[in-house]
Amino acid sequence: MHKKEYPQINEVLYTEVLENGLTVYLLPKAEYNKTYGLFTTNYGSIDNEFVPIGEKDFVKVPDGIAHFLEHKMFEKEDGDVFQQFGRQGASANAFTSFTKTSYLFSTTDQVEKNLETLINFVQEPYFTKETVDKEKGIIGQEIQMYLDDSNWRLFFGTLGNLYPKHPLHIDIAGTVESIGEITAKDLYTCYNTFYHPSNMTLFVVGKMDPEAMMTFIRDNQAAKTFTKAEPIKRHFPKETAADIIKESSLEMTISRSKVIVGLKGLDEVPTDGKELLKYKTTANLLFQLLFGNTSQNYLNLYNEGLLDDSFGYEFNLDRSFHFADFGGDSDQPEVLAERIEEILLTANESLEVTEENLSLLKKKMIGKYFQSLNSLEYIANQFSQSLYGETTLFDTPEVIESVQLSDVKNLAQTLINQDGLSRFFMYPKK
Template sequence: MEVTKVLNKESYDRLGESIYQTTLANGLRVILMPKAGFHKTFAIMTTDYGAVDNAFVPRDQTEPVRLPDGIAHFLEHKMFEKEDHDAFDLFGQYGASANAFTSFTQTSYLFATTSHLKENLDILLDFVQQPYFTAATVNKEKGIIGQEIKMYDDDPGWQSYFGMIGNLYPKEPLHIDIAGTVDSIAKITADDLYTAYNTFYHPSNMSLVVVGQLDPEETLRWISDNQDHKTFGPASPIRRVPSAQSTPADIPATQTRHLAVTRPRVNLGLRGFDTVPAGRAGLQYSAAISLMFDLLFNDSGDNYLRLYDANIIDDSFGYDFQVQRGAHFAQLTGDTDQPEQFAQELTAILRDAPAQLEAAKPQFVLVKQEAIGRLVGAMNSVEAIANQYDGPLFSGATIFDELAILEDLTFTDLQEASEAFLSASQQTIHTILP
């Protein structure tokens, strides 16, 4: 195979960067980005399968199944352990550090190394593509993950976040903790893991991103050789079972819990009921809403300084906007000694957002430049570049596409996206008290 004929090169001349992409015969999407002058290389292999994907029709079957909550995270844990070795040990032998994580909609396996890239790529591809589960190893893992779940039960930040998510998505699987519960993981069997694996870990549902010190043609040849020695069934569509959908009326306006904390913690959540545009337009939408929150709440703006001076917020205050497969929401959160005023002030600002944004228009260019600066700064991190790859969510957009979209974003774009999101959103306030 002539590698140069199958690699699609996209150059970003102003930044002096290039990305090489292709899809192998088995469906695996490969994205390679050489970084001149970098000693470290970072690789991340991702499947479009996460905590919300518990109900689906298994590959080569016709009837849907409903697997226990937390199974995607459980599967991530079990992938490293094989019959006669642990993948972590193999990475260690070749000087690489490895890890994995599960989100609502994805599971990723990764390593970073300064040498032996070929050997570490083989380890990554092999351990992810060669599952090994037994009743004994599954039962052993239940105790380990059970302790992890209990640890998060005592984490006020985690409980605040999932309390807010639970309010916004009471009927959807998004409200369930990514790790599941002690009771739900107790039901997981080795057969369940194989069912999930065989459905979602086909190469056609996965991507491999490699960034750093590499030669694209040589690296693709290594990856192709590894895949050519393996047999996979034909690709078939993933058939997820749609979940029940909450309505705005299902979302509670407030919820209060008591935990062993020293100060109250408030999380204001906003669920969008508008439709996020498909493809790259969705990335523009996400960038516009994120900039809206920067204009309203960044730490040099009038709102932040006023609330800070009144001791309603402090440096624990933060906000973010997320677009997931099938969901988008914002959160504003922080520790405060005045939880009622915290909620009231943020609610008032959001209610008055059109006028607030118009008043902040002179700061738009500055706020946008700050966002661009953060993005350009991230380009000095091989981890950040690889993790910014959006897979199928935004039509395979990369960090460089995000930069171009952000640079072209206008204040009118921001106003239109903000109006769409805020006018169709539903709010909840989740408070943790001592």
């Protein structure tokens, strides 16, 4: 078991890769009563074309199957796993993203019992035609709910512009038509390929003896038999800047127009873990400098009546994609889109991008990070999403401090590109 100390944040992380390939992370927090366990597979909604384990040819499975599989994992022949957690004094949940699926529990009691339940139910799939068909109606209602959400539609409309061929533009839950095609055999194919321990991580944070906890996990895994690990082969359509849809729109039953300007990353991102986290951190600092609510750009747009407090921006970086989006409600969405693009394309000359402003934002970002570490829920939910090789969530302060103004300016020059820009408008239905 490897022990890594982070003196700056007063944390100690224990790591071990088990014989079956499962990577286990333990973060003891003696001063807390609650414990979280998070079991994550490196498998999400975009992984819909791959070579199944033990086979040679690529297959394409229905859209939304990763999310569907997440739902079905909780239903077993002898009952619902949620009820089992409840009887053991724990609450459980799960979520699927573009690239990962996570199962988690939180408890103040019977930690090992609940951890055993978490590991065992994720490693014991049970799918039948009857249970799969029953779930289709439930998830179909969930899909319809999201179709009625204007902000959700706005976001995926933007992704449709930026990634018209890549499965990133497809709703994580799929469509009513696509989930209608899912079979129990499909679920087993995806499960057997992506839920191998070598493609998964287990993270436990809370009150524990790390030696005893690791021994408990080792024993649990040693008692099970798994197939030999194989490299997972995924396939994604190739896209170029020419594929980007520069502008599109949608009408919905809303009171005010909305707009998002999307920016697709066309540059190469680093492969080293720490450099990748630095790239992401630098991008977040750059966009905060340009559009943060204390920036002059934001104040000018606000005073001109082009935006309100619905305005927001975010940067996403993950396997096979990275992009940013900026926007919100506006009475003049076309004008706001033009101004956003102008600010982005002149970032290197911007009066906002200064040593003084960067220093203030770095301090603010570090302060917010330390504040977040008071929440075990935040740590549990963010840890697996912030894994870049051996670089973890706890390397964040060091990475933030390493960002220089030259890094921000260099990134502005490589990431922000006219060819990568797109606009998506949403107008009130006439």
